[in-house]
Amino acid sequence: MTSHTDPGGSFRLSGTSITLNRFGYGAMQLAGPHVWGPPKDVDAAIAVLREAVAMGINHIDTADYYGPHVTNQIIRQALHPYPDDLVIVTKVGNRRGADQSWPFALSAKELTDAVHDNLRNLGRDVLDVVNLRAGGLDGPSYASIEEPLSVLADLKRQGLIRHIGLSNITARQLVEAQSITQIVCVQNRYNLAQRDDDAMIDVLAAEGIAFTPFFPLGGFTPLQSSALETAAASLGGTSMQVALAWLLQRSPNILLIPGTSSVHHLRENLKAATLHLPPEILADLNAIGSSTEHKDSPPQQGH
Numbered sequence: 001m002t003s004h005t006d007p008g009g010s011f012r013l014s015g016t017s018i019t020l021n022r023f024g025y026g027a028m029q030l031a032g033p034h035v036w037g038p039p040k041d042v043d044a045a046i047a048v049l050r051e052a053v054a055m056g057i058n059h060i061d062t063a064d065y066y067g068p069h070v071t072n073q074i075i076r077q078a079l080h081p082y083p084d085d086l087v088i089v090t091k092v093g094n095r096r097g098a099d100q101s102w103p104f105a106l107s108a109k110e111l112t113d114a115v116h117d118n119l120r121n122l123g124r125d126v127l128d129v130v131n132l133r134a135g136g137l138d139g140p141s142y143a144s145i146e147e148p149l150s151v152l153a154d155l156k157r158q159g160l161i162r163h164i165g166l167s168n169i170t171a172r173q174l175v176e177a178q179s180i181t182q183i184v185c186v187q188n189r190y191n192l193a194q195r196d197d198d199a200m201i202d203v204l205a206a207e208g209i210a211f212t213p214f215f216p217l218g219g220f221t222p223l224q225s226s227a228l229e230t231a232a233a234s235l236g237g238t239s240m241q242v243a244l245a246w247l248l249q250r251s252p253n254i255l256l257i258p259g260t261s262s263v264h265h266l267r268e269n270l271k272a273a274t275l276h277l278p279p280e281i282l283a284d285l286n287a288i289g290s291s292t293e294h295k296d297s298p299p300q301q302g303h
C-alpha cells in the first residue's frame with residue numbers, strides 16, 4: 001500500500017477553488033496502440049489509475065477522443081465514485097476518423113456533443129475543466145478562436161463546465177480568449193528540448209494561470225540528450241526523472257501530466273518530485289533547448 005503524499009507541491013488555479021498537486025497524470029497512453037481502441041490489458045490500465053490516486057495525484061488529463069471513448073470509460077471504471085478532490089481535465093476540438101486520424105471538430109454541434117460524450121463516459125454531471133484544443137500537434141493554428149470558445153462559454157453558463165482552459169494556442173489567442181471568458185490553464189507542447197512557450201509561461205505565472213505541458217517526456221519520441229544523461233547519472237536518477245524535475249523547477253505554475261501505461265514508470269516518475277537540480281546542472285539542462293520560434297508567426301510546417 002502506497003502512502004498518500006502531495007507530490008511536487010500544489011498550485012491553486014487563480015479565481016477558482018481548485019488546488020492541484022503539481023504532479024498529475026496524463027491518461028492518453030491508456031488506450032490501445034495509436035490511442036485507438038482498448039488497451040491489451042484493461043486491468044493494467046485500471047491499476048495505473050488507482051496507483052496514481054493512491055500516490056496523491058489529484059489531476060488527471062484526458063480527452064473523449066482517446067480511444068475514442070475508451071480512456072474515459074477506463075477512468076470511470078477505475079475511479080468512480082471519484083475522490084472529492086480529484087480534478088479531471090478534458091479537452092475538446094478534435095474527433096477521430098475511422099482511419100484513426102485526428103480531424104478538428106470545432107463546430108458548435110461537435111463541441112456540444114463532445115462535452116456530452118465526456119459527461120456520459122466519465123459519469124459526471126459537470127466537467128471540472130475543459131480545454132479548447134485549437135491547434136494541431138505541429139503547432140497552433142493562427143485563426144481566431146472566438147467562435148468555438150464562445151460555444152464553450154455558453155456550455156459553462158449552462159452549468160455543464162466549471163472552468164475553461166486552452167490547448168495548442170498562441171499568445172495572441174490567449175489574449176483573445178481572455179476577452180471572452182476566464183481561462184484557468186493552458187496546455188501546449190513544452191519540454192526540456194521544445195521551449196517555444198518560455199515567454200508565455202512567465203506571462204501565465206504572473207496571472208496565476210496553470211501551464212500544463214504535453215509531451216513532458218518527449219511524447220512519441222522520448223527525450224534524448226547527452227546533457228540529460230550526464231545530469232541523471234550525477235544525480236542518481238533517470239533521464240525521465242530529471243526532465244520532469246526540470247519542469248517542476250522551471251516555474252511554479254507548471255503542472256505535470258506525464259503519460260504512462262505502466263505502474264513501474266508511474267512510481268519512477270513521481271520520484272522526480274524529490275529531485276533537486278543544483279544551479280550548475282540547471283545551466284547544462286537549460287542549454288538543451290532554446291526559445292527560437294515565435295508562435296505568432298506561421299510555423300515552418302503544419303497541418
Ligand SMILES: NC(=O)c1ccc[n+]([C@@H]2O[C@H](COP(=O)([O-])OP(=O)(O)OC[C@H]3O[C@@H](n4cnc5c(N)ncnc54)[C@H](OP(=O)(O)O)[C@@H]3O)[C@@H](O)[C@H]2O)c1
Pocket residue numbers: 025026027028029061062091133136137167168187188213214215216217218219220222240257258259260261262264265266268269
Ligand atoms: N493537448 C494536446 O494536444 C495533447 C497532445 C498529446 C498529449 N496530451 C496529454 O499529455 C499527456 C502526456 O503526453 P504523452 O503521454 O503523449 O507523452 P509523454 O508524457 O511525454 O511521454 C509518454 C511516453 O513516455 C513513456 N514513459 C513514461 N514514463 C516513462 C519512464 N519512467 N521511463 C521510460 N519511459 C516512460 C511512456 O511509455 P510507457 O507507457 O511504457 O510508460 C510513453 O511512451 C497525455 O497523456 C495527454 O493527456 C495532450
